[in-house]
Amino acid sequence: MTGFLVFLYSILLLSITFILSNSGQLNDEDTEFISIIGAVVDCSTRVGREEKIAMDIAVQDIYRLTGHNLALHVLDLPENSARAAFAAIDLIQNQKLEAIVGSITWHQAALVAEMVNITIKRPIISLTTGLSLIVPDKELPVISMYQDISVQIECIASIIASxxxxxxxxxxxxxxxxxxDLGIITLLSASLQDSGVQLEHYLAFPTLSSLLDPNTTIQNELNKLKGKQNRVFILLQSSLTLASLLFxxxxxxGMMRRGYVWIASASFTGLLDSVNSSMITSMQGVLGCKACYLDTTASFKDFEVKFxxxxxxxxxEDRNSQPSIFALRAYDAIWTVAKSSKMLHEKNYSKTLLQHILSSDFEGLSGRIHFTNYKLTYGPNFQIVNIVGKSYRELGFWSPEFGFTDNLVKNNSGKDRSQSGExxxxxxxxxxxxxxxxxxLSESNLLEDRGKQLRIAVPAISMFKQFVRVSHDEIPNITYITGFSVGVFEAAVKCLRxxxxxxxxxFHGSYDDMVMKVSQKAFDAAVGDIVITASRDQxxxxxxxxxESGLAMLVAMKSDKSHHHWWFLKVYTKEMWFLMAAMTVFTGFAIWVVEHETERGFNGSSITQIGSILWYSFSILTSAQGESFKSPWSRFLSVPWFFLVLIVTSS
Structure with a gap:
């Protein structure tokens, strides 16, 4: 009995060993397909929190749909902190990361690539704005997941030009x-210049974490802007916290009252769905462009519920939990790495993970995922929004292909791109x-608010009536002021917004006195044929x-008669001379046919008869020859000819 128990125990021990051995082999096989990804986010910001949640959901969806295991190592670090670069280096070296995704700036990515063996080509997918302005360096494995900001700049410039x-x-x-950051300003300035708009000034705020008293700093800078005449402001790039304090x-x-214009870029308006009502209250009337994405698909609805x-x-503590475009990009970034990693392990070992990522081509939640020169290929379309009430109104759309449109879905191939946003x-x-x-502009707004009329002076007695003419009708007691200068002024006024x-x-006085009255503020402006002189320009x-103004001299022109010998021929055109000659010869020939048998002048040799025909052709221009015709047919032929000659000679 004891031997039998020992035998059973041995069999059981061998079975357990075999099962554990097989289990270890399965785990080894599964481990081969686990992709380790590092994520660098700043959870102190709304964007960072959304990116973290979206990445976690992406890892779960990838395993559920494809069976592919991803290990996500999240680093919660400030976005522009040097610690982020060193933490990424530590992850690559110790955790054997395949890729890094998150808020990595270009300088951080360059530091990581330099510190780590660059030949390994660990892909770094950046979700920041600034990276899209950097010229790609193929020696650095850095890919921008942020859509081309130059398209957004073009959209803002189109709004302003409209x-x-x-x-x-x-x-x-x-x-x-x-x-x-200066690259963004340079890009904005160039795009505005193409539309005939001037970038008068730009204001750069440091990050809020570097300010001891953010409110005081913002108030001081806004006071400087308030003193300028310009009232059109573009919030080009800002965190949600700074934008909240700014507005x-x-x-x-008093910089959100009538006469001011505020335009916000997509870096801020992309978070409008997540801001609270108190912030919306201080932003009434703000205009912005918001990146478009399809929010009606089943995949988006599923992601939205989970998010x-x-x-x-x-x-x-955050009241609003709706995802923004930043969450969608983070979700798509994890899917991009997962798809590329799976292809690397299962299909093609000849390519690196970086090469597989750069050859990605699929439809993500944020749009088409396809890369060219380490950047997304397809530019975004933008929705133009207007903050009103407790949320925002959708005004229309803007796309790089069609410009402003009221519908992106319908066919816009025949649309006139020259249409303005207005x-x-x-x-x-x-x-x-x-x-x-x-x-x-501030001065115009003051005029509108006060209801003040500009007083425009014109010379009552102008030197040239074609420029300014002042006339008075006593019966209706109306003064009429007309002329070219007045017309130019009225046309310029019509072009104002x-x-x-x-x-x-x-004005009854001299031109110098009228100019002096304008300088003394008795008149707001003067219109007329006013010559610019040094004394008046002061x-x-x-x-x-x-x-053009200036002196001109009129002199008598000396007649050159050397080429005027044939002036008498200019009475008629060449065609008229040829027609008259042909009709004269034809009439003479017709009369010769009728008269040559009875008239002696038409007899003789051929040369004599031809001479007689030519003589009669020109002599019948006068009525003298009409009396010598013998045949009534000749007289009949002469009547219309004499009538025509009478008309020609009288004209």
Whole structure:
């Protein structure tokens, strides 16, 4: 009995050993397909929290749908911190990462690639804005997942050009590096210049973490902007926290009232669905462009439900849990690495993971995922939004191919791209409650608010009546002021974006006195044939001259008669001379046919008869020859000819 128990125990021990051995082999096989990915996010920001949640959901979806295991190592570090680069280096060396995804700047990525063996080519997928402006270096395995910011800049420039604001001021947060931020400013300035708009000034705020008193700093900078005449501001690049403080202080300082214009870029408007109502209250009338994505697909709906549930569970202090475009890009970035890693392990060992990522081509939640020169190939389409009430209104769309349109789905192939946003977009609710387009200039707004009329002086007695003519009708007691200069002024007023109220007043005095009255503020401007001289140019400013001024001399022109011998032939055209000669010869020949048998002058040799025909052809131009005709047919032929000759000679 004891021997039998020993035998059973031995069999059981061998079975357990065999099972454990096979289990170890399976685990070894599964381990071969586990992709280890590092994620660098800043969970102190809304964007960082969304990216972390989206990456976690992507890892779960990939395993559920494909069976591919991903190990995600998340580093919660400030976005522009040097610690992020060193932490990424530690992950690559100790955790054997295949790739890194997250808020990695270009300088951080370059540091990582330099510190780690660059020949390994560990792909780094960056979700930041600044990287899309850097010229790609093929020696560095850095890929930008952020869509080309130049397209967004073009959209903003198109909005400004549509409403014909001459100057703008750009505001941005210096979050990445001096060179990349200046690259955005340079890109904006060039795009605005193409539309005839001037970038008058730009204001760079440091990151809020570097400021001891952010509110005081923001108020001081806004005070400087408030002193400028320009009232059109572009929030080009900003964190949600800085934007919140900026608009809150702008409202307190009266910079969200009528006459101001605020335009926000997609880096901020992409988070509008997640901002609270108190922040929305201080942003009434702000115009912005928001990256478009399909939110009606089944895959997006599934992701949205998971995201909201997980976000509320991990961050209950955030009231809004809707995903933004930043979450979608992070989700697509993990899928890009997973697809490429699976292809590397299962199909093609000749390519590196970086090469597989760069050859990606699939439809993600944020749009088409395809890379060219280490950047996304396809530029985004933008939705133009207007913050009103507790949320925002959708005004229309803008795309690089079609410009402004009211519908991206319908066929726009025949659409005129020259249409402006004002023509296509829905009416805009501007700051202060106005629906008419603001002027963007402080002086004009003051004139509109006060209801003041400009007093425009014109010379009552002009030297040249064609430029200014002042006449008075006593019966209806109306003064009429007309002329070329007045017409030019009225045409210029019609080109303004606002209704300019003015009164044209005749000035009885010299031109110098009228200029002096303008400099003394008795008149706001003067219109007329006013010559620009050194003395007049000192106290006032002149517009560009619309006619040339100067002295001209009139002299009698000496007649050159050397070529005038044939002037008498210019009475008629060449065609008329040939026609008259032909008709004369033809009439003479017809009369010769009738008269040559009875008239002696038509007898003789052929030369004599030809001479007689030519003689009669020209002599019948007078009525003298008409009396010598013998045949009534000759007289009949002569009547219409004499009538025609009479008409020709009288003309």
């Amino acid at each position: 409403f014909k604001w001459p100057k703008v001021i750009a505001i941005y947060e210096d979050r990445y590096s001096y060179s990349s 809150e202080n702008a409202k307190k300082m 909201e549930r997980k976000f509320r569970a991990e961050y209950p 023509e296509v977009l829905n009416p805009v609710y501007w700051p202060g409650g106005k629906t008419s387009v603001p002027t963007g 606002y209704a300019l109220m003015y009164e044209i007043v005749p 106290p006032i400013e002149f517009s560009q001259p619309y006619v």
